[in-house]
Amino acid sequence: MSYQELFTPFKIGSMRVKNRIVMSPMGTNSALANGRKTAEEIDYFIERARGGAGLIIMGCQPLNEKIAQGSMEGYMDSYTVLPSLTSVCDGVHRYGAKICCQLTPGTGRNAFPDTFGNPPISASAIPSAFDPNLICHALTKEEIAQIMEDFKFAASLAMDAGYDAIEIHAHAGYLIDQFLSPVWNKRTDEYGxxxxxxxxxxxxIIRAVRSVVGADVPILFRISLDHRFEGGRDLAYSMEILKELEKEGVDAFDVDAGCYETLDYIFPPSYLGESCMSYVCAHARQAVHVPLLNAGTHNPDTALALIQSGNADLVSFGRALIADPQMPNKLMQGHPEDVRPCLRCNEYCIGRIWDKHTKLSCAVNPAAMEEVRFRIERTADPKKVVVIGGGPAGMEAARTAALEGHHVTLFEKEKQLGGMMKIISTAAFKSNIRKLCKWYEVQLEKLGVELRLGTQVQGDETILQECDRIIVACGAQSFTPPIEKTADAPVVTIVEAHQDASLIKGERIVICGGGASGCDGAIEMAAEMGKKVTIVEMLPEVGKDVFFINKISMMNKLQEHKVTILTDTRVLGFDAEGVWVQDKDGAQTHLAADTIISAFGMRPIRALADRLETAYPIKCDVIGDCQKLGKIGEAIRDGFYAASRID
Known part of the structure; x- marks a missing residue:
C-alpha cells in the first residue's frame, strides 16, 4: 500500500507543513521545577522531527507556575525558560518540521486537590472533579482580565523561542472547556x-494571542467535540461553538472526543479500537471551513483513509510516534513493515506519569525520553550471542544485539516466534500485539539473526560452550492451584483456550481468575464468540493488575457484553457440570459450566535457567518472565537492557 497522500504539503493559514502527519500534544512530565525543559525532552522532540513528522505540537504549557497542574510541562511566565524552548524549536526546524506551542490557563475544576491551594478555579461555583464537596472559585472579571495578560506574555515568549504556531488548549474538560460547556458554565453575565x-x-484568549503574534502566525484550537457523558457537550452544541470561534479567527481546529468524565477517551486503550474519534470530523467539516486535525488511536491505514475521506486535513499520532519516531520516514520510503506498532497499553506513557509520577517512556520503545543515553551503537568487537526463548524479551534481546553488530542465534522450542505474547493475542482488540509479533519477525530476518525454531535447548549444546553470551528468556506457564476436581471436569487453561478455540465448548463459560488475562478472555469469548461468561475472583475486584484508565474501558466492555462478575468468591472444586464456589459469607454455590477456564495466573519456567546460570555464571543473563513475571513492556525492557550490556 502507498501512503504518499500522507506526504503532500498543506497550509494552515500562512504556515506550510511539509506533510499531513502531526505529533499530538502529549505531556512528558519531565520539566524542571523552574519551568525549563530538560535536555531529555529536547532530544525527544527533535527525534520525532528527525523521524519525519510535519508538525509537532508540544504538550500543554501552563501560563504560570500558580496554575500549573498535572504533569510537569514547564510554564510560560519567565524569560528564563527561553533557552531550552529555543533549543527545541531550532532542533525541530533543523529537520524541516514546524512546531506549535500549546498554551493552557490550567485545569480548572480538574485540578488535583491541594496542589496549589484550594479551591480550584472554574467558570462557575461548581464541584471540583476530584472532590465534589469542594466548590470551585468562579473567576471574576478582573481575574479573567489578568489571564488575558498572561496569555499575551506567554505568546510573546513562544514567538521569541521560535515557535511557528500557537494552539489554545480547550480540551478534556479543562478551564476553557468549562467556559464552553453548559454542564459546567452556569454564569449569567457575558461569559455564559x-x-x-x-x-x-x-x-x-484568541484576541489576546493574536494581538501579540500578528496575522501571519496560525492559531489552532484544540477541542473535544463530544464529551460522551450525559449532560456533557454533544456534537450539535459543539458545532455552534466551532462556528463562533471560526468567526473570531481560529486558523485550524484540532478535534476529537472525550473529557475527564470519560477518561478512557483521553488516553484510549486497545479496547476502543483504531481511529476511535475520527467520527467527529464529518460533523466539523460541515460546520466550518478552516483546516481540521484529528487524533485518536490512528495507525497509518486509518490516517490515510481519513485524509482520503476529505473529513480532515492532517492526522495526529501520539503514542504511535512515541513507539516509533521514524514512522513517517519509514512510510515515505515504502517500508510500512518496519513501523513498530504501539500497543495502546498506556503502561509506560501515561501510566508512568500518573502512577509513578515520573517521566514518560514506552512499552515497546525503551529509548523514548532517553534518545541519547539509550542510543544503540555498533560495536567494534562483535560477540557470539545465544538467545533462548522467542517471546518479547528474547526477541528484543536478539534485535538489539544484532543492531549492535553481534552474531546472534535465537532458539525457540515452538515453531513460531512470539511466545506467550502471540498466544494471548487472539482477540480483535489485541491486533496491535499481533502486529508487534510480526514486526519482530521481520526485523530479526532483516538483521540476519539465525533462528532455530522448534528447537528445545537442553543445556549441554556445544554452541553454549563456544558462545560469548547466553541470554535466557524461557518465559512462564499457566498455573492452576490444587483444586479438587473430577476426572470429567471440562477444565482448560486460559493459554490452551487461546491456542485452540475448539476447546471452548458449549455456551456457558466460567473463568476462574479475574486478572487481566481472565477479563480479556471474558470479553473475547462474550463479544466475539457469543458465549455466556461468568468470572470468579477471590479478591474484592477484578482487573486489579490493570492500569485504571484501561480498566474503565475494560469494565465497560464486560458490562456491554453482559459478563457476570463474582468477586470475593473462592473456587472450591470442579466437576462435570461446573464449578463449586464459596462467597465471603461462606455460602456455597454451584455454577453450571460447559467449559471451565483456569486463569489463576502464571509461574516462571526456571529449570533451564537454573541449569545455565550454574554452568555459565559469568556469561549467562536470565531475563523476562522466567526471571520475574511482568507485562510485555517489562519483558521488552529486560531484553533491551540485556543486549545493551554485552561488552
Missing amino acids: GSPQKNTQFAKE
Missing part, C-alpha cells in the same frame, strides 16, 4: 448562557 456567550472567554 448561550453558545455565543459561552465562547466569550475563548474569544478573548
